[in-house]
Amino acid sequence: MPPAPPNADEGGASATDKLSICVNTQTPLVQFVSQLPKRRIRGRGVLRLSELKEGVDYRYSPGGVTRMVLPLLRHLRQDGRVEGVHWVSLNPTGPKTIDVDGIILHSVTLDTPRLRSYGTIKETISGRAHGVETRGATADDMFWSDDYAEFAHYNRLTAELMKDLDKRHDFDLFYIHDFQQLPVGHMIGTLKPKVYRWHIPFETSMIPTQWTEPLSTYFNSYDLIVVSADKYLSSLKQFGYQGRVERIYPYVDPRDYSRPSGKEVAALTEGMGIARDDRVILLVARMDPLKGQDRAIRALARILKRLPKAKLVAVGNGSFSGSRQGLGLSKSERWRQELTRLCGSLGVTDRVLFTGHISQRELDALYERCDLTLLPSVREGFGLVVVEGWLHRRPAIVTNRAGIAELIKGGKNGYLVDPEDIEGMAEKISLILDDTELGARLGRAGLETSRLCTIAEGVRSESKMITELVGGEGKW
Amino acid sequence: MVNVVALLTPELYFVAIILATWIVARVMTSITARVMSTSTPAVTVQARRAVKLLVWSVGTILGLGVLGFNTEILTVIVTLLGAGVIVTLRKPLENMGSKYFTDVYVPFRLGDSVSVGGHTGKVIEMNSISVVILDAENHLVSVPNTVFMEREVVNVTPRAWKELVIPVTVGNEVDLATFESEVMKSLDKLWLHLDKRFPPVLTTKSKGSQSTELTILVYIQSPEERDMMMAEVNKRITETINSMRKTK
Numbered sequence: 123m124p125p126a127p128p129n130a131d132e133g134g135a136s137a138t139d140k141l142s143i144c145v146n147t148q149t150p151l152v153q154f155v156s157q158l159p160k161r162r163i164r165g166r167g168v169l170r171l172s173e174l175k176e177g178v179d180y181r182y183s184p185g186g187v188t189r190m191v192l193p194l195l196r197h198l199r200q201d202g203r204v205e206g207v208h209w210v211s212l213n214p215t216g217p218k219t220i221d222v223d224g225i226i227l228h229s230v231t232l233d234t235p236r237l238r239s240y241g242t243i244k245e246t247i248s249g250r251a252h253g254v255e256t257r258g259a260t261a262d263d264m265f266w267s268d269d270y271a272e273f274a275h276y277n278r279l280t281a282e283l284m285k286d287l288d289k290r291h292d293f294d295l296f297y298i299h300d301f302q303q304l305p306v307g308h309m310i311g312t313l314k315p316k317v318y319r320w321h322i323p324f325e326t327s328m329i330p331t332q333w334t335e336p337l338s339t340y341f342n343s344y345d346l347i348v349v350s351a352d353k354y355l356s357s358l359k360q361f362g363y364q365g366r367v368e369r370i371y372p373y374v375d376p377r378d379y380s381r382p383s384g385k386e387v388a389a390l391t392e393g394m395g396i397a398r399d400d401r402v403i404l405l406v407a408r409m410d411p412l413k414g415q416d417r418a419i420r421a422l423a424r425i426l427k428r429l430p431k432a433k434l435v436a437v438g439n440g441s442f443s444g445s446r447q448g449l450g451l452s453k454s455e456r457w458r459q460e461l462t463r464l465c466g467s468l469g470v471t472d473r474v475l476f477t478g479h480i481s482q483r484e485l486d487a488l489y490e491r492c493d494l495t496l497l498p499s500v501r502e503g504f505g506l507v508v509v510e511g512w513l514h515r516r517p518a519i520v521t522n523r524a525g526i527a528e529l530i531k532g533g534k535n536g537y538l539v540d541p542e543d544i545e546g547m548a549e550k551i552s553l554i555l556d557d558t559e560l561g562a563r564l565g566r567a568g569l570e571t572s573r574l575c576t577i578a579e580g581v582r583s584e585s586k587m588i589t590e591l592v593g594g595e596g597k598w
Numbered sequence: 599m600v601n602v603v604a605l606l607t608p609e610l611y612f613v614a615i616i617l618a619t620w621i622v623a624r625v626m627t628s629i630t631a632r633v634m635s636t637s638t639p640a641v642t643v644q645a646r647r648a649v650k651l652l653v654w655s656v657g658t659i660l661g662l663g664v665l666g667f668n669t670e671i672l673t674v675i676v677t678l679l680g681a682g683v684i685v686t687l688r689k690p691l692e693n694m695g696s697k698y699f700t701d702v703y704v705p706f707r708l709g710d711s712v713s714v715g716g717h718t719g720k721v722i723e724m725n726s727i728s729v730v731i732l733d734a735e736n737h738l739v740s741v742p743n744t745v746f747m748e749r750e751v752v753n754v755t756p757r758a759w760k761e762l763v764i765p766v767t768v769g770n771e772v773d774l775a776t777f778e779s780e781v782m783k784s785l786d787k788l789w790l791h792l793d794k795r796f797p798p799v800l801t802t803k804s805k806g807s808q809s810t811e812l813t814i815l816v817y818i819q820s821p822e823e824r825d826m827m828m829a830e831v832n833k834r835i836t837e838t839i840n841s842m843r844k845t846k
Contacts, residue, residue, distance in 0.1 A: 265797035266789045275779035278800075282774060285805070311802050335795045 141294040141592060142206035144284055145195065148244075148300040149187050150213035151227055152180045152220065168226070169217045184408075184438075184479070186321060186372065187211075189506065190580070191299065193375045195225055197581045208287050210280055228287065230280050239272035244302050245453075250330060251301065251322045252412045252501040253523075265336060274305065281309030288312065294592050298344075308343035315591040318344040321372070322503040323525065324354040326361055338362040346591060350504040351525030368587055371529075372504045373580030376572075379513045382487050390487035395475055400433040401555050404492035404516070406485070406507040407499070408438045409454035414498035414521065414541050415461050421498070423468040424548035429555055432473065434496075435488060436461075439478045489514035493561055494554045499524050500541050508536070512572035517564030519550050529574065535567035611664040619657025623650050632806055637726065648683075689742070693727045696743035700729075704746050706753045707763050707813075713752040715745050760793055760817040762828055766835055769809050772842045774802070780842065784834040785816060791827060793817035 152171060155178065174180055182188045191209075198204040206226075213229035214237060220227040232240060246264055264270055280303065284296065288310075298306050299319045307316045318341075329337065341347065341363040348368050349355060358367050382390070388398070396402060403422065407413035415436055422434045439454055458476065465471045480488075489495070495511035495518045502524035509526070511518050518536040520527055530536045537550040554561045573579065606614075627646045634642040655676045663669045684691070701724075706712050710721050712731065719733035729746065731739040753759075768777055778800045785798050792798075796817035803811040814835065818827045 266786050266794065268783050268786065270797065271779040271782035271786070274782060274800075275775045278775035278778050308799075308801070332795055336797055336799075339799065 140205035141198075141203060141588070142291050143195075143198075143204055143208070144287060144291075144293045144296050145191065145207065145209040146280060146284060146296070146298045146303050146306055147187050147191060147209070147211045148302040149183050149185065150211040150216055150229065151183060151187050151192055151209065151222060151225075152216070153183055153213070154180045154215045154217070168219045168221050171220055171222045186299070186506075189374050189378070190372055192222075192225075193378075193577050194581060194584055196223075197577065198585070199224065201581075201585075203585065206291055206293075208291060208293070210284055210287070212276065212280075228283060230276065230283060232276055232279075236272045236275060239269040240276045240302075242269045243267075243273040247301060248322060248412075250333075251324065251328055253323075253328050254412060254500060264333075273302075277303065277305040278309055281306050281311075284310055285312070288314075295588060304337070304340045308340050315346070316344045317346045317348060317587070317591065319348040320354070320358075320503075321350060323501045323523070324349060324357045324361075326357045328501075329361070334361065341365075346587065348587070351528055353528065354525070368583075370580065370583045370587070371526075371575045372506050372509075373575045373577050374506060374509055374513070375577040376513055378482070379489075379510065380483075380486050381490060381514065382483065387487045387490045390484050391491045394435075394477060394484070394488075396433065396435065396491065397431075399431055401429060401431045402488070402492040403432060403434045403551060403555075404437070404488055404495045404511070405434060405498065406437045406495070406510070407497070409457045409461075411453075411457055412500050412502075413438075414500050415457075416464055417498040417541055417544055417547065418496055419461065419464055419468065419470060419474060420544045421547040421551060422473060423470050424544065425552050425555070426470060426473060429552060432551070432555060434470075434474045435477065435492070436474065437477045437480055437485065437488065485510075486514070489516060492516055493558075494519060494551065496547075496551070497521060497524055497526070498539075498541055498547065502526070506575070508568075509572045509575040512565070512568035515562070515565035515569050517554050517561045518568060519547065519554070529571050531567075534564070535571045536564055608664050608666065612661045615657060615661040615664065619654060619661070622657070623653040626650070626653055635804070635806070652680075689744075690727055693743040696747045697724075697726050700743055700746045701765050704751055705758065705761070705763075706751065706755075707761070707815075710753055710755040710758060713754055714741055715749050717741060718754065757817070759821050759824065760796075760819075762816045762818060762824070762831060764814045764816075764828075764831060764835060766812050766814055766839075767809050768812065768839060769843070770805075770807070772839060774810060774812075777838060777842060780838045781814060781835055784838055785831065788827070788830060788834075791819050791823055793819055 171180070176182070182192075195204070195207050195209075199207065207224070208226050208228060210228045210230060212232070213227075214231050216227075216229040216231075218229055220229070243264065284306070287293070293314060296307070296310060296312070296314060296316045297319070298316065299321065301320060301322050304318070307318055310316065338361060341358065341361065342365065344365060346366045346368060347358060347363065348370050349358065350369070350372050352369050355367050355369055391402075392398070403418070405413075405415060405418050407415065409415070418434055418436070422432060425432055439458075461474075461476070462471075465474045477484075477488075489511055492511075493516075495508060495516050497505045497508055497518065497520045499505065499521055500523060502521070504525035505520060506526075508518045508520055508524075512535075518530070520530050520536060520538055521541040522538045523541055527538055530538050532538055537553070539547045539550055541547075554564070626649045630646050630649045631642060634645055637645075659669045659672050659676065662672065706721060708721055708724060711719065712721055714729075714731075717731055717733060717739045719731035719739060721729055722732050722738075723730035726743075728740045728742050731741060733739055768774060781800070782798055785792070796815075799815045801813050801815070803813065805811075814831070816827075816831060818824055
């Protein structure tokens with residue numbers, strides 16, 4: 123934990139040689155278990171997270187905001203490059219302002235009907251980008267629905283808050299993450315540098331033609347767009363984006379991952395119901411049809427006759443969108459029920475374990491315990507869980523529709539499969555489970571590849587990008 | 599009961615007037631600075647000086663009047679000076695007035711390609727006095743706003759006929775996010791007559807202490823409906839603002 127700056131309530135005084143940044147994500151860094159009593163919000167309404175208890179009052183959001191954005195900001199602050207950081211996100215149950223070690227979080231709140239409408243549009247965009255149809259608005263009428271008006275309402279609230287903060291703190295840079303926040307860059311309307319990070323897949327063939335003009339307008343309001351894989355670079359250009367595009371692989375901080383002892387691994391995993399002789403296929407993903415858990419179950423069913431000790435361990439539950447603290451969409455629970463039914467119909471119920479959300483320690487134990495990690499996503503912006511597996515020297519089987527597929531060299535550090543090719547997926551799983559030495563070799567090579575996706579590499583790339591945008595090294 | 603007014607001597611009146619003039623001058627220069635916050639700083643400084651001079655001129659004449667001085671000559675001088683300033687600034691003032699009308703009634707916006715007064719190019723700046731066009735030879739052409747009122751303007755941008763750009767001023771008592779979503783919902787009802795590829799886009803131009811200047815851009819389906827759609831869209835925007843004010 124870095125020390126809090128002296129003027130933490132205001133996000134730190136702006137020294138001339140240090141940058142002040144405004145970050146925007148849909149998912150908040152921390153989610154509050156319930157509405158906090160007002161007595162806990164003191165002074166000028168800034169609540170210090172350090173005065174609350176993790177797990178009781180709040181929890182860190184799983185996924186990119188905690189794994190990537192927070193470590194990046196901490197590194198930039200520790201290096202003395204950045205001083206003031208204000209972070210705006212949707213946080214319906216959160217206090218207005220929260221101080222996390224000098225990083226000031228600001229909450230945008232929406233009432234329940236607006237949240238629902240916003241969620242509908244979000245799901246429609248995400249679904250189309252991932253190549254699946256969703257309920258609710260269709261591609262044709264999406265921009266002409268009341269739901270879209272509420273989607274715009276949320277983005278406008280966010281932009282207005284960011285503009286107000288800019289008046290007070292005179293930011294050097296706006297860094298906007300998540301496809302849901304795309305209109306924010308246009309709505310802020312500032313000439314200051316605006317960077318946008320698009321995390322989900324972006325393939326022109328997936329985007330309805332009716333969306334081209336509006337999306338292109340929004341994309342072109344940014345000075346630089348960061349994507350997670352090389353294949354998305356050309357897609358953005360084809361889409362009419364005229365600005366600069368960079369590929370920066372998503373990254374993790376290896377220090378966040380530990381290797382529990384063999385004894386601890388055994389205790390933790392046996393406690394979850396994993397037997398000593400089970401051959402574990404680990405799938406870490408939120409409960410979402412896009413993540414392809416159904417494909418993994420079907421592949422498992424095909425290998426069980428020959429490898430009866432194979433066991434699929436599915437870790438994860440809903441995303442922020444599915445949580446009660448978030449948008450309250452119940453799709454993760456529905457999907458979980460569908461998967462349970464599928465396991466029953468295939469007769470593999472006792473060979474599939476759904477763990478739900480688990481602690482980092484338990485996850486580390488599972489990575490240590492598993493024989494391989496599997497990413498069967500229908501489409502995936504990148505796939506950081508593969509990198510997590512690599513940090514534990516575990517081989518990976520990844521669908522060719524994931525961004526991280528471009529780092530997989532078949533037979534060297536993992537295998538690529540088509541998400542529709544269940545037979546092929548089963549075959550590759552068998553290959554690794556049958557040959558322990560092969561799995562170990564692929565895992566070691568994976569560890570080497572993972573260096574492309576570490577916080578050190580990420581900070582280097584992001585720092586370079588920010589330096590160029592704000593006017594060179596002299597500003598730092 | 600003591601009549602306070604009767605106690606006031608001309609000298610005290612004079613002091614009161616000078617004090618009031620000082621306050622009014624400060625308030626007026628401050629308002630001028632806010633109104634012109636997006637103008638060139640040099641122009642803003644000159645405008646503030648002019649406003650300050652005007653207020654002090656009036657205040658001084660009133661003050662000297664209560665002291666018994668003959669201020670007729672002074673009044674004539676100030677009036678003549680004022681008239682002189684207006685005559686001198688006639689062209690800039692005409693251009694400023696034309697800016698309002700061109701914003702509302704002449705169909706082009708930043709980024710459009712237009713032909714006017716023998717010049718063709720891309721509109722890259724629209725200020726109080728002129729519209730700056732970048733022509734094919736990369737020359738900057740400054741066309742006074744009055745020209746857009748007096749001469750034919752041809753917007754040669756593809757699809758320009760589709761664009762309806764409606765300038766809107768929304769008081770800060772109206773929540774901008776709610777205003778935007780309500781306008782979008784209201785315009786959704788016209789969607790058969792709007793180009794479905796382009797949802798309405800609200801762009802904020804400037805935000806002052808009292809109000810926000812913005813534009814709402816919609817694309818129409820058919821050129822014949824342009825006039826009717828302009829009226830309908832304007833009506834819906836006005837209705838939205840009014841209903842939000844009432845709700846407040």
